[in-house]
Amino acid sequence: MTGLIETNETEAEAARKAEADAAARKRVADARKDADELAARIKVDGPRIVGELLSLARECAKQSLIAKALNAELPEGETPVPQADIVARDFGAEPRKDIRSRDVELWVVADDGRIVGDQAAVTSSDGITGHLHVAGAGLRWRCARRKFREVEFNPRTFTDWPGSFHELIRLPRLDGPGALFDGSLLTIEAAAALDVAASVKPTKRQPRPVQIELIPVDPTWPPATAAAPTEADANS
Template sequence: MKKPFWKPSEIDKRSAAFQPELAAARRKVSELDAGKAAALADSVAFGKWSAERSAASLEVDRLTGLIETYETDAEAARRADAEAAARRETAAARKAAADLANRIRTDGARIMTELLQLTQDCAKQSLAAKALNSRLPDGEVPVPAADILARDFGAEDRKDLRSRETTLWVVADDGRIVGDQASVNSADGVTGHLHVAGAGFRWKCVRRKFREVEFHPRTLPDWPGGLFQLMRLPRVDGLGYLFDGATMTPEAVADLDVAAVVAPRKKQRPTQIELVPVDPAWPPADVVGQADRNAGL
């Protein structure tokens, strides 16, 4: 199958240039083989045929070997090109990873700082609104918390979108809508009956008009929770969390020292101590000799 984006190399072109010659040499061998029977009748003719046949066969072998050599060289060149491309791709991927890691440390730190500052501003405003609402004059609407105001859609009344008239099968006695409209048997499309499975009887059904209304239902206010309580920010310079609002109060968030929280942490490596004997062997010879003398006493 032809490769859509493959461009032949010079080696490939040289190999392809010898293909017509190889095909011609093989045809010549085939033609000579066809004349073998006629050459067998005369020794001189057979000798001439044998020489021509041998030369033609040698030419096929030469061209085949030459093309195989070119193809081997071309395959080696393609492998080298593929390896070089893979190395370039790997190097580009390493650089992209390093660039992204640098963005995490720089842009990430800036974004975390802005989010933490926004969270603190929300906590401060919420506390201020709470204090103000506690002494609100009569008739004044309470001051909302900004983060709640931003994230809560509030109550909404029902809103009709579109409507149409439709006719459905209902039970004639009480007007109940038949769940499976297709199961009603009717001869005239106006009256019909519905067999009740397992009950041994059937209901009389009639067609009834309805106004089908598509609408948005009425919604009630839904408390979304304090913004700081839902905020959990990871550190971008090491392990752990920069901020976990689920464990904090509004007062603690309002009093937070943002600069201290986002300050980069210095990397600290653990320190250990090991004892390595400096003697080449143990026990020393003088200690062994003294031990032997003490044992002989």
């Protein structure tokens, strides 16, 4: 009976291992399939996406140069021409906005009206006046209650230069190792004159190099059958 139980347990364990192995193989097969599909997307969709992004960077650089030139000679009363990439990427300036407010009473130092940082540390018998012991300093400050208007608000924000669009773009080659485009190395004039078609043109793969290797046919040298040199050979 014991042997039968052990046999059943062994068969069940083997079945569990087979099931786990099949599941693992399926995950591996799915991962290989996903890798192949993604590699195909990089080859097919990648050049189009890169081309569109570089075209956008070129147009932004062109528009920025035009805006700069026009703003240098604006007619009287005209507002400056904005740069499109800054308008699109910067949140812009916003004024302060009050959200809510309330009246509060706080303990302050009676002599100068400074707010006491630890309100609970003030000792008072009437809730109107009190005193605060300054630990380690041997001081005792007279305190009093002071009314405040507590205002919760969004602070004013300012226009923040986000950087030129093309300068922040760095793209890899999609048909080989290395970088295809690094906008941080280009002036805005160079970006405006960018040849997008040439930039995304596939790189022609160079022929594989050919090398020559000489492998001795004889396992050892000199051959075992070669005659040993004689004294006469050495003296000749």
